[in-house]
Amino acid sequence: MEEMKWVIQVNDDLKKMVDTSTETEQWKRRSIYKVPACVADLNTKAYIPQAVSFGPYHHGKKHLNQMEEHKHRALLHFLKRCRKPIDLFFNSLAQVVQELKDSYEPLDPMWKDDTPRFLQLMILDGCFMLEILRTATSILDDYAPNDPIFSNHGKLYLMPYIRRDMLMLENQLPILVLDHLVHVENNEAKDKEFVNKLILQFCSPNTRISKMGKCLHVLDVHRKSLLGENPRPKTRPRKWAGVSCTGVNHANGDELIRSATELYEAGIRFKKSASESLEDISFTGGVLRLPVIVVDDATESMFLNLIAFERFHVGAGNEITSYIFFMDNIIDSAKDVALLHSSRIIQNAIGSDKAVAKLFNSLSKDIALDPESSLRVVQKRVSGYCKKPWNQWRANLIHTYFRNPWAILSLIAAIFLFAITIAQTIYTIYPYYHESPPSSPYHDFLPPSPVVSSKHNPPHH
Template sequence: MDDEKRLLIEVTEELQSLADTSLQNVLWDKRSIYKIPASVTALNNTAYMPQTVSFGPYHHGEDHLKPMEEHKQRALTYYLNRGGRRLQAVVESLNDEIQVLKNSYDMLGESWKDDKNKFLQLMILDGCFMMEIIRLASHSLDGYAANDPIFSSHGRLYIAPYIRRDMLLLENQLPMLVLYKLFALESNGAQDEEFVNQLVLNFCYPNAPVSKLDKSLHVLDLYRKSLILEDPARKMRLPRVTGGLLNDVNDIFRSATEINDAGIQFKKGKTKSLRGISFHIGVLELPVIVVDVATEATFLNLIAFERLHVGAGNEVTSYVFFMNSIIDNERDVALLHSRGIIQNAIGSDTAVVELFNSLSKDIAMDPDSSLRLVNMQVNAFCQMPWNEWRANLIHTYFRNPWALLSVIAAFILFALTGAHTVYSIIPYYNSNYSTLPFSPTGLAAPPPLPPPHPPRTPPRWKSKKP
């Protein structure tokens, strides 16, 4: 009986501790870097794996990433020598935030949790390496060795693009707090968080809109904010709804070609924000997107971050879903490319179609997304009788070249038949017209004019002979 009571007490205490979720809620608020579930990575495992360099603990020490570790140590040397600072100051600065940095990771291994020095060393080496890399985009190469394989013009051209790709992977993130601390030490506190944000964007997103961004969680979060940054002077045009017009519109998505057949024109947006999609008076405006070899991995990790981080939003996911809906085949890509909306840097139009198909697997649009409203506006325009008839006519007769030739041949035959009929009637009409006593207007026909008299020649007088 005593054993039963003891077991009951232990179970009760354990359940009580599990029921107390206040501490767990606090930890949830601090987490921002996640291990992506196997159900997601199974669709495209390589898109979530770093190929050149590791940042943070999740992929540290993997064999194919070890060659970059020696360059991290040299980056620390560059950082310390440039400002003449001591390593001890760096250690003390980050040591004050060690628990905050640990809490940023959703699934931190026990070895990293228990070994404080090991984790702190990782943050310092990875942070200094990342800081030196992003300086390549906006600073001169003074202070670096001319033959440095990474921190040189050679590295900026050949290595930096691969590092940039790995910096935008969700499992390969460093807390932005590390960069904020390192830059503050370098400038004695003169460089604020906004300066660091802009420096990072200059490397990850050249020509990004210059605007004040809030403190970010990590590089991927900062990059996402820059993609969806909305111009405050540009507000979305809302539809003029009368009599519940949009309530009667179906929620299907049409391809770009079908939309264009209905009379809607595509226009390149003036903003680079993914939220810059709008429809107004028969014009669908879309932001420019550059499709290259890193597009798939970047968007997949942005979608994964929105899926795993509560409160992140769903703007990127909704954008990808919308673009995949209007891109059904190569003709749609060619149409958007001709309007300057898609800049294809990966080859064929088919590759772009396959890219968006892969991005949109297992995702859905938020019912409250502004893009759903845009789609309803487009459908309302396409379902107008004249626009629907126009689309059917183009699709039936002008999409197929043989059907088009048949229409042209039928028109020519009809024209020739009409001309033949007209020329057949004219002689008969003219012959009957001359016998009518009345003119075609119903009035008496004027009498015919007398024929002209032949000219009279004067008589020749003959002279009489005397």
């Protein structure tokens, strides 16, 4: 009987099956994902918000409920300031509610089937996020000066944690929510880049990008800011270069490059790139140029979520993943971090160089370099440079004799002894070739040398 129900269900689904173009549109809408256990288990805390929830995935979690009161207060301030009834915002979002629901993969039936509750969540979280973003440029003056969130105190002590939570893949709101709220608030007077600029000022205040185009959510905006204003064009459709949940790495070991210390021993020097884009990595004339990166307490969580987004969102690209893969190749130990720090490429804000090395090594678990990535070309150039005979000899010499201070002293002593030996040999044989020949014993019996006549010295008679 159960088998018959399943057969009937499959036949019904087959009749309702949409064409490929419709499926394509449905997949394109999805941009916020649940991180599966095979990925999250590597670092569970990196994907779970600790201060505030945005969207349905973590709403109602016990450790986040304290922030719900602040969300409601922010909503009231938002409505009072713009002098618009909440009905206008509700109706505006209701027009795109299906598109908002389709952004989440998966979406629990409790949200999928209860549209009013879903819209209430979008408005409440969206207004709170807008109020948070606006604190990046100024303190909102309609809040109490001792407000725990929207004050100088909150900006100093709570905003870093909120910023970290806003960059988690499972904790996103579709940017469409923020766009509609801003348009209703300002009678559609704001330009299309207004929300992008708000997010940019909050998450990356030192980044200057004039136009970002259509973005999906806060994490997507931040990703584009890390790649710069003019990302490199993709010449061919991307082939997925990730891993399966079994952790199989598809990287080609022959194309891996050595650590920064070994590259330095082979004669390669490190310099800062002209821009801060994570794509701006190049190698010419024995110089490897890398963008400056600040490593702090939020770096690990941020990169793990960016990598997860690239992994699950088809068409997002693989630039961040490729960058992490490349950095893991050249960072094996604290010595590599110290070398890059001395070249002003890594700014260490978490303490020891060993901790930074461990961070990059952990980020690269179960990832591989995209076959279409421009960094593969850089890797090949660096590897080719290191394989040249002179560079190999130089690297082997430094690695063998200049890694250990005792080896250096032994080499110096050997050279000194060799020089002394040569000097002693020269001193011994030099007199043999430059002394006057000894006098003959028959010298007294030899006739005198004939006197040569000259017109200037005529002979005497």
